[in-house]
Amino acid sequence: MLNGGYGGTILRVNLDTKEIIKEPLDPELAGTFIGGRGINSWLLYREALPHESPFHPRNPLIFGVGPLTGTMLPAASRFTVTARSPLTYGHGDANAGGFFGPELKLAGYDHIIFKGKSSSPVYLWIENDRVELRDARYLWGKDTWETQELIRKELGDEDIQIACIGPAGENLVRVACIIHGLKRAAAKAMGPIMGSKNLKAVAVRGTKGVKVAQPDEFFQICARILKQYQRKDLTLYGTPISLFYEAKTGCSWATKNLQTTQFPGIKNITPDKFNEKYLHRLKACFGCSLSCGRTYIIKEGEFQGVKGEGPELAACWSWGTQPQVDNLAAVLKSDALSNQMGVDCIETGDVIAFAMECYEKGILSREETGGLDLSWGNYRAVHTLIEQIARRQGIGEILGEGMRIAAQKIGKGAEYYCRHIKGQSFPAEMRGKHGSVLGYLTSTRGADHLRGIAVDDLMPIKYIQEHFGEEALKGEGVKGKGKATKWVQDMTTIPDLFGVCKIFYVLSAVYTDFTPDDFARIYTTATGMEMSGEELFRASERIYNVEQAFNVKVGGFSRKDDCLPDRLFEEQVDGGSAKGKTLKRDAVEKLLDEYYEARGWNKSTTAPSRQTLERLGLKEVADDLEKRQ
Amino acid sequence: MVRKKVSLQEGSFPVQCSGCRICELVCSFTHYEIFNPALSRIKVAKLESELIDYPVTCRQCSNPPCQKVCPTNAIERDNPLRVNRINEERCIGCGECVTACPFGAIFIPAGKNSPVSCDLCEGEPKCVQFCPMKVLTFTSDEDLAREKRKKVAEAESKNQEV
Numbered sequence: 097m098l099n100g101g102y103g104g105t106i107l108r109v110n111l112d113t114k115e116i117i118k119e120p121l122d123p124e125l126a127g128t129f130i131g132g133r134g135i136n137s138w139l140l141y142r143e144a145l146p147h148e149s150p151f152h153p154r155n156p157l158i159f160g161v162g163p164l165t166g167t168m169l170p171a172a173s174r175f176t177v178t179a180r181s182p183l184t185y186g187h188g189d190a191n192a193g194g195f196f197g198p199e200l201k202l203a204g205y206d207h208i209i210f211k212g213k214s215s216s217p218v219y220l221w222i223e224n225d226r227v228e229l230r231d232a233r234y235l236w237g238k239d240t241w242e243t244q245e246l247i248r249k250e251l252g253d254e255d256i257q258i259a260c261i262g263p264a265g266e267n268l269v270r271v272a273c274i275i276h277g278l279k280r281a282a283a284k285a286m287g288p289i290m291g292s293k294n295l296k297a298v299a300v301r302g303t304k305g306v307k308v309a310q311p312d313e314f315f316q317i318c319a320r321i322l323k324q325y326q327r328k329d330l331t332l333y334g335t336p337i338s339l340f341y342e343a344k345t346g347c348s349w350a351t352k353n354l355q356t357t358q359f360p361g362i363k364n365i366t367p368d369k370f371n372e373k374y375l376h377r378l379k380a381c382f383g384c385s386l387s388c389g390r391t392y393i394i395k396e397g398e399f400q401g402v403k404g405e406g407p408e409l410a411a412c413w414s415w416g417t418q419p420q421v422d423n424l425a426a427v428l429k430s431d432a433l434s435n436q437m438g439v440d441c442i443e444t445g446d447v448i449a450f451a452m453e454c455y456e457k458g459i460l461s462r463e464e465t466g467g468l469d470l471s472w473g474n475y476r477a478v479h480t481l482i483e484q485i486a487r488r489q490g491i492g493e494i495l496g497e498g499m500r501i502a503a504q505k506i507g508k509g510a511e512y513y514c515r516h517i518k519g520q521s522f523p524a525e526m527r528g529k530h531g532s533v534l535g536y537l538t539s540t541r542g543a544d545h546l547r548g549i550a551v552d553d554l555m556p557i558k559y560i561q562e563h564f565g566e567e568a569l570k571g572e573g574v575k576g577k578g579k580a581t582k583w584v585q586d587m588t589t590i591p592d593l594f595g596v597c598k599i600f601y602v603l604s605a606v607y608t609d610f611t612p613d614d615f616a617r618i619y620t621t622a623t624g625m626e627m628s629g630e631e632l633f634r635a636s637e638r639i640y641n642v643e644q645a646f647n648v649k650v651g652g653f654s655r656k657d658d659c660l661p662d663r664l665f666e667e668q669v670d671g672g673s674a675k676g677k678t679l680k681r682d683a684v685e686k687l688l689d690e691y692y693e694a695r696g697w698n699k700s701t702t703a704p705s706r707q708t709l710e711r712l713g714l715k716e717v718a719d720d721l722e723k724r725q
Numbered sequence: 726m727v728r729k730k731v732s733l734q735e736g737s738f739p740v741q742c743s744g745c746r747i748c749e750l751v752c753s754f755t756h757y758e759i760f761n762p763a764l765s766r767i768k769v770a771k772l773e774s775e776l777i778d779y780p781v782t783c784r785q786c787s788n789p790p791c792q793k794v795c796p797t798n799a800i801e802r803d804n805p806l807r808v809n810r811i812n813e814e815r816c817i818g819c820g821e822c823v824t825a826c827p828f829g830a831i832f833i834p835a836g837k838n839s840p841v842s843c844d845l846c847e848g849e850p851k852c853v854q855f856c857p858m859k860v861l862t863f864t865s866d867e868d869l870a871r872e873k874r875k876k877v878a879e880a881e882s883k884n885q886e887v
Contacts, residue, residue: 332738
């Protein structure tokens with residue numbers, strides 16, 4: 097019985113026939129996969145067409161929130177979007193905060209499954225029980241900010257929350273994302289999937305509320321977290337706070353497409369400079385006491401009038417350190433523009449830095465760039481490229497395909513400068529950091545810093561020491577790293593299942609203090625469903641295995657795909673704490689061996705073994721994988 | 726008795742409303758044991774494109790227009806805190822009070838028949854207790870004015886030192 101937390105309803109929207117069906121959420125499904133990313137991943141595994149392109153109309157696009165989303169549990173603001181990724185061709189999902197997820201829950205829904213392709217652009221409008229598809233032809237071509245404003249105007253309600261695509265998603269640009277609000281982005285190539293279905297936006301207004309099963313205890317837990325877990329420094333500087341550490345050494349972890357660490361200009365874009373010149377106001381997501389967001393307005397100079405929300409650390413890397421732009425106003429312009437166009441700042445910034453290196457190395461000529469001077473630091477070229485990528489114009493046509501496909505199309509040795517894992521690029525340095533290496537390599541959605549969140553810097557030290565040994569904590573340690581990575585991945589999956597913010601739970605150190613039992617207690621008090629820490633941890637593991645099974649079955653991945661660019665093995669880091677480091681192939685292989693063993697996956701196919709799957713109650717997945725072989 | 730109210734007192738960054746809506750969550754939970762911003766008596770007005778978040782709740786007017794326009798005398802303030810209590814038997818749900826309030830602080834929640842407004846949680850407003858940015862205060866106009874006078878005096882004394 098679902099007594100709280102959950103909305104209790106799954107929406108199925110058929111964009112071919114315009115049919116909308118409401119299904120009750122099965123309590124057994126909820127208990128097994130918890131919610132959010134978990135149920136989304138299972139639905140994708142069950143309902144995706146294994147042999148068809150990610151853009152095939154009958155492939156599903158799934159929105160989901162967790163059982164805690166919309167409650168007062170701090171930072172319960174998250175929604176997950178899941179589909180087969182057109183960048184990796186395997187499992188794809190992306191997660192964003194803001195106010196859209198809670199609003200969907202307040203309207204009474206846990207998940208929305210879109211299938212089919214509308215004959216003309218539409219958007220979905222949900223007002224509590226009323227759900228309808230509406231004409232979006234007048235919105236097609238509009239940027240994400242305009243789109244949201246126009247929908248609110250059309251429907252006459254300022255409190256409507258909207259997730260939408262910009263021109264980039266419409267044009268099936270692979271580096272496109274879904275944008276909610278001014279900057280909340282669900283990236284990982286989910287934007288073009290929406291575009292491929294002619295679905296411009298999802299607009300929600302919910303006034304039903306979220307009940308919890310054991311209100312008194314639940315409220316006490318929320319109150320305790322709100323009181324005990326603060327990060328004043330993050331409230332003051334946001335996630336770009338990391339730039340301070342980089343600026344101290346004059347070295348960046350992400351500059352010039354990772355060919356160097358040297359970027360003295362970094363001191364001009366640190367968050368104190370931002371606060372001094374452009375800061376407007378604080379900006380939190382729903383129910384978050386940390387408030388790592390902020391808004392900005394540029395009041396004078398070349399970019400006078402530019403305003404927006406952000407930039408996060410990744411955007412500072414993409415628009416600042418990577419292309420070596422030390423003009424903070426220009427960085428903010430890129431940030432605002434990428435959000436309006438609906439391109440993922442990480443993937444887009446990465447592919448632009450890659451193009452700049454190709455230009456530097458003479459692989460891309462000025463003729464091929466359409467006359468654009470892609471020299472490092474040329475922020476005007478960055479702005480032009482963001483627009484060209486979103487609109488598939490000029491060189492943007494190729495770059496918008498993501499780094500892997502772009503490198504293939506450019507040829508002439510460009511592949512060497514291309515940094516991706518399974519088609520998904522990565523922005524930061526990992527030489528000398530074996531935790532990151534393993535976390536990025538074994539993430540189920542391609543290179544990603546959030547699956548095994550920053551295993552090097554943010555590990556719960558005491559737990560790792562006790563359970564996996566001293567070496568697991570060392571940057572270049574090997575022994576224990578695989579086991580520790582698995583543990584961190586499973587622990588940090590819990591926020592994704594709950595529909596709460598991982599940043600809050602990791603950076604405020606809740607996850608170093610809270611055991612799986614504590615998280616299970618949150619779940620039980622909210623939903624009324626019995627859950628032990630062990631069971632909850634197993635649910636995380638189950639979901640990781642479902643995603644991996646999808647990657648093997650549909651993505652066709654095996655051990656050869658868990659690989660890094662040659663460059664990281666051949667070139668040394670030229671400065672900073674990792675100076676002189678390269679990666680060693682045998683060490684990486686050892687790391688992977690221990691990891692697969694800890695996971696119970698086959699060391700050559702990376703498929704979860706029957707024994708592992710059956711232990712997790714996934715017998716039908718084991719049968720499925722066997723049939724395939 | 727001194728009339729107190731919930732009001733927004735921002736300082737320099739980051740002592741600002743962050744728009745997190747925790748006040749709405751705790752208000753709806755305190756009154757209805759449900760998390761539902763639609764039922765909250767304090768609401769964060771959001772103007773997204775203007776980059777503004779601004780919490781609004783009852784100002785506890787000394788000469789309340791909502792009470793004055795009520796055709797059935799359903800708004801009672803004859804209680805120690807002098808807060809609005811809606812007599813639901815007398816209230817006809819006409820919404821005149823909503824029209825009269827200059828702040829939008831009294832309203833009829835979706836699915837309900839009678840209006841609601843801030844009741845100060847029996848003198849211990851939960852929104853103030855839980856505001857993570859500490860920008861909501863529970864204070865009287867007299868205290869507010871006194872604080873401001875102090876600040877003026879402080880500034881003045883510094884000027885003299887220079």
